Amino acid sequence: MLARALERCARRRAREAISRASRDARASTRASSSSSRAGTSNGEPAAPVVRTPIPGPASRRAVEALSAHADVGSIRYFVDVDASRGNYVVDADGNAVLDLYAHIASLPVGYNHEKMLAAMRDEANVGILAHRPALGNNPPIGWDDRVARTLMRVAPKGLTRATTMACGACANEHAMKAVFISAANARRGGREISEEEKVSCLTNQAPGSPGFKVLSFDGAFHGRTAACLSLTHTKWIHKLDFPTFDWPSCPFPKLKYPLDKFERENAEEEARCLAEVEKALTRDRDVVAVIVEPMQAEGGDNHASADFFRKLRALTKRENVRMIVDEVQTGCGSSGTFWAHEAWGLEHPPDIVTFSKKMQIAGFYAAADLAPELPYRIFNTWMGDPAKLIQLEVVLDCIEEHHLxxxxxSAGETLLNGLRELQEKYPSILANARGVGTLVAIDCDTSARRDALLHALLQKGVDIGGCGSATIRARPGLLFTSAHAGVFLERFERVLAAEM
Amino acid sequence: MLARALERCARRRAREAISRASRDARASTRASSSSSRAGTSNGEPAAPVVRTPIPGPASRRAVEALSAHADVGSIRYFVDVDASRGNYVVDADGNAVLDLYAHIASLPVGYNHEKMLAAMRDEANVGILAHRPALGNNPPIGWDDRVARTLMRVAPKGLTRATTMACGACANEHAMKAVFISAANARRGGREISEEEKVSCLTNQAPGSPGFKVLSFDGAFHGRTAACLSLTHTKWIHKLDFPTFDWPSCPFPKLKYPLDKFERENAEEEARCLAEVEKALTRDRDVVAVIVEPMQAEGGDNHASADFFRKLRALTKRENVRMIVDEVQTGCGSSGTFWAHEAWGLEHPPDIVTFSKKMQIAGFYAAADLAPELPYRIFNTWMGDPAKLIQLEVVLDCIEEHHLxxxxxSAGETLLNGLRELQEKYPSILANARGVGTLVAIDCDTSARRDALLHALLQKGVDIGGCGSATIRARPGLLFTSAHAGVFLERFERVLAAEM
Known part of the structure; x- marks a missing residue:
């Protein structure tokens, strides 16, 4: 119902969006003042400045040099970090590009934010920056306060414990381990760990190494280490040739847009997917958790309704399996709430929420009943890096102070309305504009078209990425405003016009 | 032969070691001058200063505070980073402790090394410190030079390519993926990737998700993510309840000490283990790699001879499987060569060498024929952190300039000779003193004794850790000198005397 009302409202406003967008683009010379209200560092350019093809000769030379000793096939261009400002990345060739790619959605408050620079220059932080401690053994004094001031300040409701790691894959790997320990304890039903369990696990054999499984969704992306890869079902390039666990997956809803036109079909589609999950859970009692992204990002920006997630939560509760919400890409504000799952109105919180990317540090929040009883069960040498909590504190302060x-x-609304108007204008090219916060996406008619549009946009000074097979998705930082959205929309319309 | 000669020589010198050690301890008031020759920052205390039980009340309060929202069972004490100097860690209670634990062997050049602090304060590095880029997509300008100046400057002979990651587990996970791609390509024998492969891998099924295996050794530790855990065979606490791949392991040599007395037995033991590896490789053609530590660290500081590793390399070559050397703990100088495997005199280099810990950044070096043909095969969002290469450069500069x-x-020799003398003096408590560089260890008669000695040493201001079931192992940083070894040996003798 809410979705339908929003769609109707959005539709009315869509007609005004493009004209507003070009107004915004014209107003982008004034963007620095509006950006600075949003906490952008001074000196952000008023508009993209493109001097060379992108990547230009300097980036190409650097790629060539690096190719002598590293894989370079995925490098897009080299970044002049010091010259970049706010939402504008400056590349090695001096091109100033509006950044809706933002280091795979991991750049939280743009480039050279004055508070971030100040934190790095703060003499009080030099000791933390210069030493990477074994946090699980010997944390620096103040670590307890720092965790309270940062990770616990934004802890998802109902999740009282945090474990830090160095990257999103390790966050998911260790989150699953917390679930496995809990499931095994439940099976033991209070009895002591047996000698057979202790010995058999050392050679990867049951009962010590059990056949526990985690259920994921078709199209999901949860990382690239072995257990995470077993949950990932995006593209063959991510998975081919790698041994994985034979863990099950279920269909994720394929919603039809606009949502208000397909309300019944979408509800049926979600019910079909939930029925598949229920079947999988009752069929195989080794499945001890379900992991889900609030929005399948890498898989194509696939959304489901809050109702779907509420029912999924109710189902996991009923079947007594854990629910892990992977907020590696959706967490830290981009959805318009700090955690995307806040918008679902869950009766019971998820058991675990994992994070990384814009949080700068990775890890997971867990319910109190998932705390391992024994030490060294969830552990590694570094367990993240306290330097990243310094950065996280800056990010959280910015979010609060500047109401990010x-x-x-607001920026997401401008983006989405603008894309809706463009898809009405270019229906042979664009469809399914969708999104939450600035996590906004639109589908192209073909994969080749998508790639051509992304390339053309980059040459016009806008960096935006793709996902799924033919989707363009915006993933800017938290300082991205409606004015920036206007710059993007205006250039997007120009490259679309050139396609016709 | 070399081993025997070294043993004889060591034995002769062992008699002098303890007396030299106490001389060194007395001379430790002069340690700051000798330390400063070794590049230690000024201000290192002359000897441990113990004010409270360790952990003291301030550490205990911090543990209590943190316990509200994190697992704290593995925390030893909190560190006052700013007060710590060189080889002396200062804890939250103001105790200055000689640090042979060094953040699980990951602290390279001690605390507050002036060059490290200078690098963190260098305005030229602020941009790198303040932004964690997606290195695989958009590295900062200068990244190519920085990789050349750091990682490639110390690349193991024959390995021309480096891939960076954020931690040791991810290093091993992705190193294995490089091997799997190569093995699958070999099986395809030049034919195109089939549709069946592309589709089947998305649901974790063969042929796209193959049954490839990596062979490891009993007692090995290679990390705590799922594929790494499948290679780890140390303690049940690391593995119990976690699903793993049913990958094989073979016995690692259990050498008898002193080596010169058990030359024949040890050679037979190594031949037995190699025969088991050969059997495992010929029995199962899905085993496409062998992974081995130059010294099994977590597993109990278990060594094998250079001859064993040369024969293992020859065997992997003959059976056409890859050899991965896990130098996460042994790399970066602690063995007395930069990489421990340098001491083996291999005819063919390993296919892959993985690293982390003292290198500050993690990752792996690989032979050129292991470079994936396609992009995004070995990839994740951050692929490490360029801030850590700034630190690595400081470490490498220190190693060169101060001949670390x-x-x-020299420090390792003092340590080992001192331990040999102590085991002669306390034969009912100590045995099997062994080591290479400062990676030195000695076994206690029981696990309880080991734990009691470690605790007593900590109360005397020396932090040293355990491994295996009853082993004490030194794992200091690269600035640890013979004088520091003397301080440790002198206090170790005092706690041993108190045990009698």
Whole structure:
């Protein structure tokens, strides 16, 4: 119902969006003042400046040099970090590009934010920056306070414990381990760990190494280490040739847009997917958790309704399996709420929420009943890096002081309305504009078209990425405003016009 | 032969070691001058200063505070990073402790090394410190030079390519993926990737998700993510309840000490283990790689001879499987050579060498024929962190300028000779003193004794860790000198005397 009302409202406003967008683009010379209200560092350019093809000769030379000793096939261009400002990345050739790619959605408050630079220059932080401690053994004094001030300040409701790691894959790997320990304890039903369990696990044999499984969704992406890869079902390039666990997956809803036109079909589609999950859980009692992204990002920006997630949560509760919400890409504000799952109105919180990317540090929040009883069960040498909590504190301060969740909502609305108008204007090219916060996407008619549009946009000074097979998705930082959205939309319309 | 000669020589010198050690301890008031020759920052205390039980009340309060939202069972004490100097860690209670634990062997050049602090304060590095880029997509300008100046400057002979990651587990996970791609390509024999492969891998099924295996050794530790855990065979606490791949392991040599007394037995033991590896490789053609530590660290500081590793390399070559050397703990100088495997005199280099810990950044070196043909095969969002290469460069500069490999050799010799003398003096408690560089260890008669000695040493201001079931192992940083070894040996003798 809410979705339908929003769609109707959005539709009315869509007609005004493009004209507003070009107004915004014209107003982008004034963007630095509006950006600075949103906490952008001074000196952000008023508009993209393109001097060379991108990547230009300097980036190409650097790629060539690096190719002598590293894989370079995925490098897009080299970044002049010091010259970049706010939402504008400056590349090695001096091109200033509006950045809706943002280091695979991991750049939280743009380039050279004055608070971030100040934190790095703060003499009080030099000791933390210069030493990477074994946090699980010998944390620096103040670590307890720092965790309270940062990770616990934004802990998802109902999740009282945090474990830090160095990257999103390790966050998911260790989150699953917390679930496995809990499931095994439940099976043991209070009895002591047996000698047979202790011995058999050392050679990867049951009962010590059990056949526990985690259920994921078709199209999901949860990382690239072995257990994470077993949950990932995006593209063959991510998975081919790698041994994985034979863990099950279920269909993720394929919603039809606009949502208000397909309300019944979409509800049926979600019910079909939930029925598949229920079947999988009852069929195989080794499945001890379900992992889900609030929005399948890498898989193509696939959304489901809050109702779907509420029912999924109810189902996992009923079947007594854990629910892990992977907020590696959706967390830290981009959805317009700090955690995307906040918007679902869950009766029971998820058991675990994992994070990384814009949080700068990775890890997972867990319910109190998932805390391992024994030490060294969830552990590694570094367990993240306290230097990243210094950065996280800056990010959280910026979000609060500059009301960045409001900025995200407003920028996201401009983006989405603008894309809706463009898809009405170019229906042979664009469809299915969708999104939440600035996590906004639109589908192209073909994969080749998508790639051509992304390339053309980059040459016009806008960096935006793709996902799924033919989707363009915006993934800007938290300082991205409606004015920036206007710059993007205006250039997007130009490259679309050139396609016709 | 070399081993026997070294043993004889060591034995002769062992008699002098303890007396030299106490001389060194007395001379430790002069340690700051000798330390400063070795590049230690000024201000290192002359000897441990113990004010409270360790952990003291301030550490205990911090543990209590943190326990509200994190697992704290593995925390030893909190560190006052700013007060710590060189080889002396200062804890939250102001105790200055000689650090042979060094953040699980990951602290390279001690605390507050002036060059490390200078690098963190260098305005030229602020941009790198303040932004964690997606290195695989958009590295910062200069990244190519920085990789050349750091990682490639110390690349193992024959390995021309480096891939960076954020931690040791991810290093091993992705190193294995490089091997799997190569093995699958070999099986395809030049034909195109089939549709069946592309589709089947998405649901974790063969042929796209193959049954490839990696062979490891009993007692090995290679990390705690799923594929790494499948290679780890140390303690049940690391593995119990976690699903793993049913990959094979073979016995690692259990050498008898002193080596010169058990030359024949040890040779037979190594031949037995190699025969088991050969059997495992010929029995199962899905085994496409062998992974081995130059010294099994977590597993109990278990060594094998250079001859064993040469024969293992020859065997992997003959059976056409890859050899991965896990130098996460042994790399970066602690063995007295930069990479421990340098001491083996291999005819063919390993296919892959993985690293982390003292290198500050993690990752793997690989032979050129292991470079994936396609992009995005070995990839994740961050692929490490360029801030850590700034630190690595400081470490490598220190090693060169202060000849730290020589310092390591000399300190290691003092350590080992001192431990040999102590085991002669306390034969009912100590046995099997062994080591290479400062990677030195000794076994206690029981696990309880080991734990009691470690605790007593900590109360005397020396932090040293355990491994295996009853082993004490030194794992200091690269600035640890013979004088520091003397301080440790002198206090170790005091706690041993108190045990009698």
């Amino acid at each position: 969740l409001d900025v995200v909502k | 490999l020589d310092v390591v050799k």
